[in-house]
Amino acid sequence: MDRVKVGIIGCGKISSIYMENCQKFDILELVACADMDLARAQSQAERYQIPRACTAEELLADPDIQLVINLTIPAAHAEVCLQILEAGKHVYVEKPLAVTRDEGQQVLQAAQERGLLVGCAPETFFGAGIQTSLKLIQDGIIGRPAAASAFMMARGHEHWHPDPEFYYQAGGGPMFDMGPYYLTALVQLLGPISSISGMTSMALEERTITSEKKRGQQVKVEIPTHVTGLLQFREGAVATMTTSFDIFGGSSLPPIEIYGTLGTLQVPDPNTFGGPVRYRLTGETEWREQPLLEGYSENTRGIGPADMAYALAGGRPHRADGQLAYHVLEAMWAFHDSADSGSVYRMTSDCRRPAALPVGLPPYTLDL
Incomplete structure (x- = not known):
């Protein structure tokens, strides 16, 4: 199975666990990282032996990168996701999908128009x-x-x-x-x-x-x-x-x-x-107390992008998808909207219930 080349935009604190775990999944090849602070990107690249540290613009211009993990601050999630999609790349973003429902819809619509995938944390x-x-x-x-x-x-x-x-x-x-x-x-x-x-x-x-x-x-x-x-x-x-x-x-x-x-x-x-x-x-x-299924009991952030990569390779749905993320985003706003209006909020979105993970696969493998 061909490896999917991955870049990360945003090299803050949360990036470390993604960088560590992305390199444990054979389906992923982490080739570049970017940050507004280039020195921070260079430091993370050196620490996790990532081949290239660069600006976000340079990362998005790389034709070999297929999937970009967006680890920017929440206020920038939608803007950066749209830039990634406009560059023709699939995107996985830290939670939440966007700050507002309108921004979330823009991201999903842009992906649909381009035939690209959107994934979103949490993947816990x-x-x-x-x-x-x-x-x-x-x-x-x-x-x-x-x-x-x-x-x-x-x-x-x-x-x-x-x-x-x-x-x-x-x-x-x-x-x-x-x-x-x-x-x-x-x-x-x-x-x-x-x-x-x-x-x-x-x-x-x-x-x-x-x-x-x-x-x-x-x-x-x-x-x-x-x-x-x-x-x-x-x-x-x-x-x-x-x-x-x-x-x-x-x-x-x-x-x-x-x-x-x-x-x-x-x-x-x-x-x-x-x-x-x-x-x-x-x-x-x-x-x-029920014994846990074999699988991922430690911090495995990065498994969401890996599942997306398997989905790309096998043509199946991925689990932490954009529709699920938007449904959760709408639900969070629904608590506040209902409180402000004093009425019940009727959800307008729907999503697939994610499929259970297969049991018995080798570690850091999500498909047969």
Whole structure:
């Protein structure tokens, strides 16, 4: 199988794990990286033995590069994706697909017009934790999934992040920061969403940075920091979901639970690839821990682009595709729109429920 030549635009902190893992998949050949700061691109190229460090313009002009991974900041995602597509290359972008729904639609339309693929993080649902949970549901262990709950409960990023301002400005907040992980996992496990009813609040109008770089500086909060609501899934299940930066004393709520007609399934943190996965059936008093399927239980960011490369080679759909990413983007906005209007938001988008990963393949191989 021919290798797909890959370039990366954006050499910030998240790029390291992509660069490391892209070189573990035989289907990928990482040939170039680019950044506005050329010195940073050169440093990453040297560290990960990438043949070429260059500007984004130079990378996009390379006729050999087929797939570009866009690791720029969220505000630039759509603009850079469009540039990649205009250069005739497939694109995989870090979450979210775009900041607004209009931008997301522009990216999908541009790809469709050019016959190109769009992929988008998060790819954590490829991990052994979510894949094991999916198999238990598909095997009917907990019966028919009827309901679910999902909780991302945190105190906010100002106590650890060196530049936390973005998280409290338009396009930030707990839903847009962490919602993609939870919503993507729920769609994988329960299918597409049909409607959402949301409410939001803001505990503090200003926050004090306590991380070292900007310790003591004040951040004005411009967006809701507690986002909660109800989701109706097309296949019948309903869910409660909360994402929050207003949990100052900690929380013991589980990341995700699925409630079936025969029992309850505890799903691991969807921002990880591993476990644990537990379930308890009707009448039982103890949780059982399910051994994880063979696969990817460590941080395997880069598996999404690898799956796209296999899709290109084999002519099959890829899993973390643009339609799924747009469905999640619309759902995140739906919580806020519903809260602002005081009405139920009816989803306009649909997506494919991603296929389960094959079991029993050699490591870093996604097709036979």
